[in-house]
Amino acid sequence: MSNSTFNKILSIVIALLLWIYVIGEVNPTTQHTFTNVPVSLVSMETLTSRNLAVAGDSEYTVDIVVEGQRADVSKLTMDEVVATADLFGFGKGQSYIEVSVKVPENVKKIEVRPARIPVNIEELVAVSKPVRVTVSGLETGDQEVGNIKLKPSEIEVTGAKSQVDSVEYIQATLDATKVLENGSTLQVTAVPIDGDETPVRNVRLSSEYVEISAKLFGVKTVKLNTKTTGELAEGYEISSIELPETIRIKGSKSVLRNLSEVSTEPIDITDISSNTTQRVKVNLPDGVELANTNKTIEAKIYIRDVVSKEFEYSSDEIQIEGLSEGYEASIQTSPVILKVIGEESAMGLIQKEDFTLSIDLSEADTTTASAKVIVNHTKTVSRIIVTPEKLNVTVNEES
Incomplete structure (x- = not known):
């Protein structure tokens, strides 16, 4: 017994035997906390039957404290800890619903944190939203997807009113690398999107997929x-x-x-x-x-x-040009109104004498002709309107 090494070994053996006895035979009671245990909402169908729905994110979690013998608690998994909240009987508005917990018979529930969860219940609505295509997979700017056809082009969104109202459109993302020049038809997932370009959760779609026909264009x-x-x-x-x-x-x-x-x-x-x-x-x-x-x-x-000025010209004030030798002409249409339009600063100095009106009869080969009025000027104006634009002219041989 005086051997110190022997005493140390003996102490260790005794301690080990005592630990094995406590764990294997005594098996003390212990507690364990499961964190972020998901809470399932039950009786949802009772809300739907009354045109009601849960608004916001319906994914709730709680922390659950359980107690039992160490061996039993150590073997317990989160899948064996079931948390539910029953919506039966609740109406529109925010309610705090008690969380019920089920655990195996060999352990017991000690505490649920929080004991109640806030659930907001709203009117159930259904609204059709347009489908928009987002194209991915194109690396250069010399090609784009075109001739896009959607089926369906609108999808009905069902859920709590605030959730449905937040949906701006249904996004269908098309992978351009799968589109051919002669056309392709692909089925893509439909995703409800809000005004911040974020997917909206907790709503139902009348169609989970969109069929897209498209071609790869230059x-x-x-x-x-x-x-x-x-x-x-x-x-x-x-x-x-x-x-x-x-x-x-x-x-x-x-x-x-x-x-x-x-x-x-x-x-x-x-x-x-x-x-x-x-x-x-x-x-x-x-x-x-x-x-x-x-x-x-x-x-x-x-x-x-702009401002305008009007000037009147008689037939005698209109020059006749291009008349063949041995002929004379007389203008039958009279008078001619010249409307000049321009900026006020320039128009203040504009006078009738600044404009010369003429007609060209070089192409006239009959006794009657119609000739366009030609306006010559050196002033800066915006627009000139001549009424009438063409004049009737009689051409005769000189007597």
């Missing part, structure tokens, strides 16, 4: 032509129209090959009296679309104030 830059229609309000004229000189379009290579320019529909300036911006529609051949960078074409129209 992209080309072409010249953009435009013209106007209509008349501005009295006292105004167009100063300038700001519009892109070129735009990018997409289509099959065979169609784009011989296409170098496109035109807009006429820009309507009827009765415009202030600077304005108009969305412009582009006339495109069949099978051609605007490229993604030019989905919207806008024309900025700038106008300015």
Whole structure:
């Protein structure tokens, strides 16, 4: 017994035997806390039958403290700890619903934190939302997906009113690497998206998938032509129209090959009296679309104030030019009204004598002719309107 090494070994053996006895025979009671245990909402069908639904994120979790013999508690898994909240009997508004917990018979529940969860119940609604396609997988700007057709083009969203109202559209993401030039049809997942471009949870869709038909197109830059229609309000004229000189379009290579320019529909300036911006529609051949960078074409129209002056000219004040030798002519249409339009600062000095009116009869070979009025001047004006634009003239041989 005086051997210290022997005493140390004996102490260790005794301690080990005591530990084995306590664990194996005594098996003391212990507690364990399971964190973030999911809570299942039950009796949801009772809400649906009353046109109600749970709003917000319906995924709830709680912490659960259990107690039992160490051997039993150590073997317990989270899958064996079941937490539920019964929605039966609850109506519209926010309610705090008690969490019920089931555990195996050899352990017992000690505490649930929190004991109740807040559930917001709203009116159940169903609204159709448009489907929008998002294209992924294109690495260069010389190709784009086009001729896109959707089935369905709208999907009904069902759920709590606040959740459904937050849905802006249904997103369908198309992988462009799977689209061929002669066309492909793909099925993609439908995702409800809100105004912040974030997926909306806890709503149901009438269709979980969208069927997309599309073709892989080439992209080309072409010249953009435009013209106007209509008349501005009295006292105004167009100063300038700001519009892109070129735009990018997409289509099959065979169609784009011989296409170098496109035109807009006429820009309507009827009765415009202030600077304005108009969305412009582009006339495109069949099978051609605007490229993604030019989905919207806008024309900025700038106008300015103008004033006008009118001068009257008799037939004697209109020069006749180009008349063949041996002939004489007389103007039958009279008088001619010359309306001159320009900025006020310039128009103050404009006089009738600044303008010379004439007609050219070099092409006239009959006794009666019609000739366009030609206006010559050196003044800076915006626009000249001649009424009438053509004059009736009688041509006779000199007597």
